[in-house]
Amino acid sequence: MKKIAIIMVLLSLLFFASSCSKDYQLGAITDFSVKDTLSEGNNEKIRVIILYGQSNATGCTNNIYLQEKAPDVYEKASNGIDGIYINHFCENGGNSSNSEFVICSLGEGATKNHFGPEIGIALSYQEAGLNCFIIKYSWGGSILDNQWMNGKYGRGEMYEAAINFTKASLNYLISKGYDYEIDGICWMQGESDANPTLSKRYYTNTKNFVKFLRRDLSSYQKTIDFIDAGISDSPYWTQHERVNNAKLKFSNEDEHNYYFDTIDAGLHYNQEPVEGPDMAHYDSESEILLGKLFASVAIYQDLNHFKDGFSN
Numbered sequence: 001m002k003k004i005a006i007i008m009v010l011l012s013l014l015f016f017a018s019s020c021s022k023d024y025q026l027g028a029i030t031d032f033s034v035k036d037t038l039s040e041g042n043n044e045k046i047r048v049i050i051l052y053g054q055s056n057a058t059g060c061t062n063n064i065y066l067q068e069k070a071p072d073v074y075e076k077a078s079n080g081i082d083g084i085y086i087n088h089f090c091e092n093g094g095n096s097s098n099s100e101f102v103i104c105s106l107g108e109g110a111t112k113n114h115f116g117p118e119i120g121i122a123l124s125y126q127e128a129g130l131n132c133f134i135i136k137y138s139w140g141g142s143i144l145d146n147q148w149m150n151g152k153y154g155r156g157e158m159y160e161a162a163i164n165f166t167k168a169s170l171n172y173l174i175s176k177g178y179d180y181e182i183d184g185i186c187w188m189q190g191e192s193d194a195n196p197t198l199s200k201r202y203y204t205n206t207k208n209f210v211k212f213l214r215r216d217l218s219s220y221q222k223t224i225d226f227i228d229a230g231i232s233d234s235p236y237w238t239q240h241e242r243v244n245n246a247k248l249k250f251s252n253e254d255e256h257n258y259y260f261d262t263i264d265a266g267l268h269y270n271q272e273p274v275e276g277p278d279m280a281h282y283d284s285e286s287e288i289l290l291g292k293l294f295a296s297v298a299i300y301q302d303l304n305h306f307k308d309g310f311s312n
Contacts, residue, residue, distance in 0.1 A: 058090045061278075085104060086108060092161075
């Protein structure tokens with residue numbers, strides 16, 4: 001309990017500092033290229049998923065927990081998921097696929113020992129018999145208000161980095177002759193904005209964020225679905241209800257906006273490690289389920305399509 005209290009104080013200080021910043025500079029890498037490692041596409045039809053967010057998008061659950069809880073999934077993901085490629089850039093390059101599309105597998109999270117929702121996405125697309133390319137840009141602890149956005153409802157430094165990474169990835173797939181379709185932008189973020197100050201601006205920030213995304217990617221696809229996941233009810237996120245209500249409100253404004261409630265879906269954060277759960281991040285089975293929920297919406301607009309097989 002003492003450890004949790006200390007962490008809560010530190011998080012509160014971080015939130016306070018962030019909320020006072022008008023223009024938060026990150027030193028984000030913004031110049032990207034993609035190494036030519038794929039074979040020629042020859043008009044092959046592929047699906048593309050864009051994955052953005054903070055630490056639960058990056059993935060902070062250790063691979064070993066998945067091996068303990070779901071050994072069959074661990075084995076399949078360890079060997080690489082056939083037909084699913086990913087170009088990922090996490091934590092400002094702290095862990096990345098080194099500027100190339102690689103077979104999706106474990107180790108594409110916060111470190112080589114961690115994984116994110118890309119595994120659940122990849123398994124779902126493979127099950128559906130669809131070849132998929134995942135473009136993943138994420139940064140743990142990142143704030144929508146003054147990092148993805150700039151605090152003045154404009155494009156922030158992290159937004160510019162994510163867009164440049166995405167365009168470089170899409171341009172490469174086009175150059176290789178793939179016939180692509182973007183199934184959606186999957187967004188797992190909001191925890192760092194779930195405080196009394198920033199949560200008040202979350203709806204407006206989301207609305208402007210998605211407006212910029214669709215405008216800046218319109219040359220690649222006229223309309224792109226935005227698939228938003230709710231944040232958990234961890235005691236760290238004091239304003240999780242306000243953030244999730246903002247996400248829900250925005251989802252109801254356009255037929256191409258989607259939202260699912262991770263609390264109602266049964267995702268949990270309080271089981272791993274057993275000796276002292278990481279209350280900020282989803283457990284291994286829940287991280288898989290998060291990806292499956294994203295894929296269910298992206299492919300079928302049906303949250304239950306890929307949900308079976310995991311306890312809640």
